[in-house]
Amino acid sequence: xxxxxxxxxxxxxxxxxxxxxxxxxxxxxxxxxxxxxxxxxxxxxxxxxxxxxxxxxxxxxxxxxxxxxxxxxxxxxxxxxxxxxxxxxxxxxxxxxxxxxxxxxxxxxxxxxxxxxxxxxxxxxxxxxxxxxxxxxxxxxxxxxxxxxxxxxxxxxxxxxxxxxxxxxxxxxxxxxxxxxxxxxxxxxxxxxxxxxxxxxxxxxxxxxxxxxxxxxxxxxxxxxxxxxxxxx
Amino acid sequence: xxxxxxxxxxxxxxxxxxxxxxxxxxxxxxxxxxxxxxxxxxxxxxxxxxxxxxxxxxxxxxxxxxxxxxxxxxxxxxxxxxxxxxxxxxxxxxxxxxxxxxxxxxxxxxxxxxxxxxxxxxxxxxxxxxxxxxxxxxxxxxxxxxxxxxxxxxxxxxxxxxxxxxxxxxxxxxxxxxxxxxxxxxxxxxxxxxxxxxxxxxxxxxxxxxxxxxxx
Numbered sequence: 001x002x003x004x005x006x007x008x009x010x011x012x013x014x015x016x017x018x019x020x021x022x023x024x025x026x027x028x029x030x031x032x033x034x035x036x037x038x039x040x041x042x043x044x045x046x047x048x049x050x051x052x053x054x055x056x057x058x059x060x061x062x063x064x065x066x067x068x069x070x071x072x073x074x075x076x077x078x079x080x081x082x083x084x085x086x087x088x089x090x091x092x093x094x095x096x097x098x099x100x101x102x103x104x105x106x107x108x109x110x111x112x113x114x115x116x117x118x119x120x121x122x123x124x125x126x127x128x129x130x131x132x133x134x135x136x137x138x139x140x141x142x143x144x145x146x147x148x149x150x151x152x153x154x155x156x157x158x159x160x161x162x163x164x165x166x167x168x169x170x171x172x173x174x175x176x177x178x179x180x181x182x183x184x185x186x187x188x189x190x191x192x193x194x195x196x197x198x199x200x201x202x203x204x205x206x207x208x209x210x211x212x213x214x215x216x217x218x219x220x221x222x223x224x225x226x227x228x229x230x231x232x233x
Numbered sequence: 234x235x236x237x238x239x240x241x242x243x244x245x246x247x248x249x250x251x252x253x254x255x256x257x258x259x260x261x262x263x264x265x266x267x268x269x270x271x272x273x274x275x276x277x278x279x280x281x282x283x284x285x286x287x288x289x290x291x292x293x294x295x296x297x298x299x300x301x302x303x304x305x306x307x308x309x310x311x312x313x314x315x316x317x318x319x320x321x322x323x324x325x326x327x328x329x330x331x332x333x334x335x336x337x338x339x340x341x342x343x344x345x346x347x348x349x350x351x352x353x354x355x356x357x358x359x360x361x362x363x364x365x366x367x368x369x370x371x372x373x374x375x376x377x378x379x380x381x382x383x384x385x386x387x388x389x390x391x392x393x394x395x396x397x398x399x400x401x402x403x404x405x406x407x408x409x410x411x412x413x414x415x416x417x418x419x420x421x422x423x424x425x426x427x428x429x430x431x432x433x434x435x436x437x438x439x440x441x442x443x444x445x446x447x448x449x
Contacts, residue, residue: 004307012307016314020321027328034332042335057336 124216159209254380285382293374
């Protein structure tokens with residue numbers, strides 16, 4: 001094998017890195033529109049799943065238009081904020097702002113059983129990366145109608161179990177208020193008794209994800225406290 | 234040197250590069266490389282096929298790139314250069330999957346990124362592309378990628394059939410009425426260890442047929 005000078009090696013590396021960087025940024029720019037479109041469909045699909053409407057990528061748009069009737073943005077005092085599209089609010093960016101400046105999106109939906117529900121997006125931290133999802137509440141603003149959770153990189157079989165139906169269906173019918181005080185839903189290690197209206201079973205081997213999920217639901221729903229209390233039946 | 238340049242594109246030697254990885258030089262069952270991803274993506278047929286295609290594309294094109302550059306790559310930094318080439322290809326594949334087959338990219342999630350660490354690719358670059366011309370290297374890449382893919386598809390076919398009762402998402406067992414005869418989908422087949430057992434069975438089958446593979 002031919003010997004190369006240090007100078008050659010440096011130049012070779014620089015040329016290689018620069019051309020690779022140019023190639024990759026070009027690809028990323030060209031593919032971005034298609035990728036964003038996919039993420040949008042995914043978001044709608046997750047929202048539909050939180051009101052227990054199973055959707056495929058093909059019929060998501062159609063079902064979304066059918067079931068999601070309205071969307072609006074609140075501030076932490078429960079007042080309507082105009083001029084912001086709820087769908088485009090990025091929760092992660094909002095969470096970095098002080099509470100009084102945060103935009104809190106709400107979606108209204110009417111599933112087939114005639115229930116009028118609101119959908120609240122939630123976002124938090126798991127063990128390895130972000131967790132996100134949607135919690136839908138019945139019109140009493142207290143009973144959970146359905147949930148959908150997803151994650152970026154939790155361990156398959158352990159933390160990743162949060163987006164399976166058996167785990168998510170535990171949330172149906174749980175209450176987030178106890179009279180007027182906000183309790184949220186606890187994800188309990190070692191299991192929650194059947195009669196517990198504020199608790200669900202945690203995931204064995206996924207304690208940190210379970211805890212992250214619990215604080216995600218608590219933190220995000222708490223911000224809607226004033227609005228929820230005001231609109232309770 | 235001159236003789237070799239006139240060699241036809243699909244000479245016997247080149248064809249051997251393409252076919253050997255399916256049989257006596259299979260990357261999974263003979264070289265025992267790339268096992269980790271073989272366990273992870275073989276629960277269903279669809280991700281297995283996409284993974285097989287992705288790995289084939291990455292192997293072939295990084296082989297091609299490295300073989301074309303082989304005379305200019307300084308020996309002292311060759312591993313880094315190989316890694317840069319592989320990583321670039323993998324990121325490109327990942328971006329394409331995200332743009333055009335989002336569901337699959339979600340299913341494969343971390344495993345696409347892990348193609349970078351798939352020992353088959355690095356192995357082929359180091360063992361073949363660094364010492365051969367671009368065209369044979371390209372064929373070698375396709376051969377090895379496809380040989381890897383073949384095992385993936387075979388394993389995932391049985392795992393999907395026995396574990397979920399479907400083939401490529403189509404409920405075969407249900408349509409055939411096997412479930413009515415009392416068969417239930419075997420949950421254990423879905424777990425990663427069973428993939429290892431399937432790979433083991435394939436190795437056993439292969440070695441019992443071609444005795445030359447058995448170590449003395």
